[in-house]
Amino acid sequence: MTAVLLDAPQVRRVRRPPRLLTQNTELREENIWNWTIPALATRLWDGRVVKTCPAAGVCAQACYARNGTYNFPGVVQRHQQNLAYVLDNPAGWQRQMAAELAHPRHRGGWIRIHDAGDFFSDRYLSMWLRLIAFRPAVNFYAYTKEVSRFRRLVEPAPPRNFRWVFSYGGNEDHLIRPGDRVADVFPDEAAILSAGYHSQDASDLLAVLGPAPVGIPANNIPQFKRRMGGRSFRQWQAERDARRRGR
Template sequence: MNEIDALQLPGFATPVRRPRRLLTQNSRLKAIGVYNWTLPALRARLPDGQTITTCPAAGVCAAVCYARAGAYTWPSVRQRHLANLAYVVEDLTGWEQAMRAELRQPRFARDTWVRVHDSGDFWSDPYTEAWLAIMNASPHVQFYAYTKEVLRFKRIVEPARPPNFHWVYSLGGKEDTELNPAVDRVADVFPTEEAIHAAGWHSQKDDDRLAVLGPAPVGMSANNLKTQKRRQGNRTLGEWQASLRRRRSSVRWPLPAKDP
C-alpha cells in the first residue's frame, strides 16, 4: 500500500501527493515509541507558488537548524513534508478530521505519545486551534512539542490548555524576551552534553519526552553537524539570540539633518 496518494488540490496546477498516514516515526522517536507530525523547516514554497513561513518566530536557530540538513534534505523526505503542509494549507478542516480519525485507530489505543513537529512550528492561529481541537478529541493520547511561538501560545494555548498537551518554550527565537524562566518551562541548545551539566541544566538525552516531563530548565546538545556546530561555537542558542538582540539595540542610526 502506498503511503501517499496523488490528489488535485484547489489552486494547484499539478496534483499534490497527500499523505495517507499522517503520523510517522523517525529513528530516534521510534526507539521510545513516539509518533511525530512534521512540516518543512522555516519556510516552503507550495506547488501553486505560495510561500508559507512555518517557523515565524525563528531567530538564530534558523542558522543551525538540524531539519535543514542531513536526511531532511532528501527528496523523498522533502516531498513528504511539503505534502503535509499542502494538506494543512488547502484543507485544514479535512486534515483535522483525518488526524482525529487516525488517532482513533487501534495502534493509538493507549499509552500513545505524539510529538507535534520534529520540524516546523505552530505557524498560524487556525492551525494551532486545529491542533487544540485534535488534542481535546483524543484524550487517550499524550501530545508534546517544542515551540518558539511564545506570543501565540500565551494568547491561544495557555488560556485553554488541553490536559494532554505538554510543551516547552525553546530559546533561540525572536520572542525569547517574552519568557520568564521562573514561570515558563524553557529549553536551550548547548554546544555539548557536558556544557548542559556544567550550567546546572537538565538533559533530555535519554528520552525526548524529558523536555516536557523531566526537571527544568532543559538542555539538549547540538547535533553533530560540522557547519552548524562551527556557527554556534561555545554559546547556547539563547545566549546567541540575546547577544544579537543587544548588538541590534546598540545601533544608533544618525538622524537626517534638518533643513535650514
C-alpha cells in the same frame, strides 16, 4: 463526531498523504509518533512561500531539520505535501488526523507535534488544540518558539493531555518568563551540566516530563557547531538581540 473538528471547506485540490503520523529513527525507539512539516520556510509547487517557523531566530542558522536526510527530495516533497494538506484542505486533514489518532496503538502513548516546523498561525494552532481535546486518551507534546501565540491561545485553558516547552533561540525569547518550562540547545553535555540544566538526551520525553530547565545537546554537524561558537542558543540569541538594540 468528526463534525466537531470542521472549521473550513476545502478550497484547493490537494493530494492526500497516505499516512500523517510517522516515526523517525530516534522517536521510534521510544514508540513516539510524530507529525512534521517543512522547517523554517518552503516554496510549494504552486509558487506559494510559507513561513513555517515565523518566530525563528538564530536557530535557523543551526537547524537540524535543514540538514542531512531532511534535504532528500522525497523527504522535502512529503513535508511539503503535509503542509499543503493543512493549508488547502483543513477539514480533510483534521478528519484524517482524528481517524489516525483513534488507532489503539496511540491510546496512552505520545505524539510529538513537529519533528520540523512550528505552529505558524493562529488557525493552525487552533486546529491542533481541537484535535488534542478530541482525543483525550492520547498524549501530545511540542517544542515551540511561538511564545506570544501560546500565551493567547493555549495558556488560558490548556488541554490536560498537551505539554509544551519554549525552546530558546527565537525572536520571542524576551517574552519567556520565570516559571515557564524552557529548553536550550548547548554545544555538548558538559555545557548543559555547567549551566545547571538537565539533559534530555536519554529520552525526548524528558523535555516535557523530566526536571527543568531542559538542555539539548547540539547535533554533531560541524558547520552548525562552528556557527554556535561554543554558545547556547539562548546566549547566541541574546547577543544578536543586543546588537540590534544597539543600532
